[in-house]
Amino acid sequence: MSVKSGTVALVGKPNVGKSTLINTIIGEKIAIVSDKPQTTRNRIGGILTTKKGQIVFYDTPGIHKPLHRLGQYILKVATSSLAGSDLLLVIVDPTDGLRESDRLVANHVNQSRIPVFLAINKVDEYKNERLLQDFQAKAEELFNDIRRTFLISAKKGDGVEELLETIFDFLPEGKMLFPEDLITDRSSRFMASEVIREKVLQNTRQEIPHSVGVVVQEFSDEGNILKIRADVIVERSSQKPIILGKGGSMIKIIGTEARKDLEYIFDQKIFLDLFVKVREKWRDKDTLIQEFTNLRDELQ
Numbered sequence: 001m002s003v004k005s006g007t008v009a010l011v012g013k014p015n016v017g018k019s020t021l022i023n024t025i026i027g028e029k030i031a032i033v034s035d036k037p038q039t040t041r042n043r044i045g046g047i048l049t050t051k052k053g054q055i056v057f058y059d060t061p062g063i064h065k066p067l068h069r070l071g072q073y074i075l076k077v078a079t080s081s082l083a084g085s086d087l088l089l090v091i092v093d094p095t096d097g098l099r100e101s102d103r104l105v106a107n108h109v110n111q112s113r114i115p116v117f118l119a120i121n122k123v124d125e126y127k128n129e130r131l132l133q134d135f136q137a138k139a140e141e142l143f144n145d146i147r148r149t150f151l152i153s154a155k156k157g158d159g160v161e162e163l164l165e166t167i168f169d170f171l172p173e174g175k176m177l178f179p180e181d182l183i184t185d186r187s188s189r190f191m192a193s194e195v196i197r198e199k200v201l202q203n204t205r206q207e208i209p210h211s212v213g214v215v216v217q218e219f220s221d222e223g224n225i226l227k228i229r230a231d232v233i234v235e236r237s238s239q240k241p242i243i244l245g246k247g248g249s250m251i252k253i254i255g256t257e258a259r260k261d262l263e264y265i266f267d268q269k270i271f272l273d274l275f276v277k278v279r280e281k282w283r284d285k286d287t288l289i290q291e292f293t294n295l296r297d298e299l300q
């Protein structure tokens with residue numbers, strides 16, 4: 001029997017809901033989510049397999065103006081993820097409006113000459129119909145090759161079913177690209193480092209979230225327990241006490257929340273040990289960026 005298959009890159013400025021949508025589509029946590037822009041640093045594949053076929057969705061970092069070397073790398077991952085996709089799913093956020101950063105996204109998308117589906121996300125928070133129509137018209141003007149526009153809520157799942165059906169209809173006939181029980185192209189080790197980083201992002205403020213890298217030093221399955229030891233890297237010594245918290249209270253919260261999520265994801269008991277380390281200005285040093293962000297493979 002023939003099936004439909006192809007790759008779809010989720011594209012948009014930071015914070016529009018790309019990672020939330022990929023998690024809703026796959027029905028599992030594939031990509032971490034926070035209310036801070038530039039949460040996603042890597043290209044992360046989420047694999048949807050149904051009777052109709054298989055779609056590989058790529059969550060990409062938000063397209064933005066880079067402020068440091070790490071930002072340049074992340075932008076490169078975001079823009080190079082577009083190439084080779086069968087379809088771009090561009091996400092815009094009416095609660096934030098259209099900004100310069102959406103125009104930056106449109107430049108990259110239009111240059112790619114890949115067909116576009118436009119998803120207007122967070123409609124659960126944006127109920128005024130006239131304003132929404134206005135927003136939709138302005139967003140559609142930005143992109144050259146829009147085939148369809150959808151109003152969705154990635155968080156609540158509204159409109160997502162119709163979106164998926166239409167993507168399947170659009171994709172060519174082909175063969176399954178991955179084994180049918182696989183839901184991501186990322187390793188368990190990668191997931192562990194991302195979930196730890198998510199908990200840092202969710203529990204800290206201002207510049208801390210963006211200054212953090214996570215390196216998994218040990219990941220060993222000891223039968224009845226999965227042992228994970230990881231370093232949380234910050235870029236200034238003044239940031240270390242903030243991550244540790246009073247008497248170690250903050251790192252304890254981060255560790256407990258990460259352990260609970262990882263136990264759910266891996267369906268296994270986990271022993272998680274976290275260490276906070278300082279590497280001055282790591283976000284501006286090439287070798288340290290590759291070491292602390294899992295970007296090494298993507299940038300080759």
Ligand SMILES: Nc1nc2c(ncn2[C@@H]2O[C@H](COP(=O)(O)OP(=O)(O)OP(=O)(O)O)[C@@H](O)[C@H]2O)c(=O)[nH]1
Binds near residue numbers: 063
């Ligand atoms: N109300 C509402 N909030 C949403 C929806 N989708 C995402 N959000 C919120 O928007 C914020 C950003 O979501 P993410 O999924 O991390 O966004 P992203 O586009 O992947 O962000 P980057 O990694 O920075 O590129 C989070 O606080 C989400 O909970 C939605 O449909 N409705």
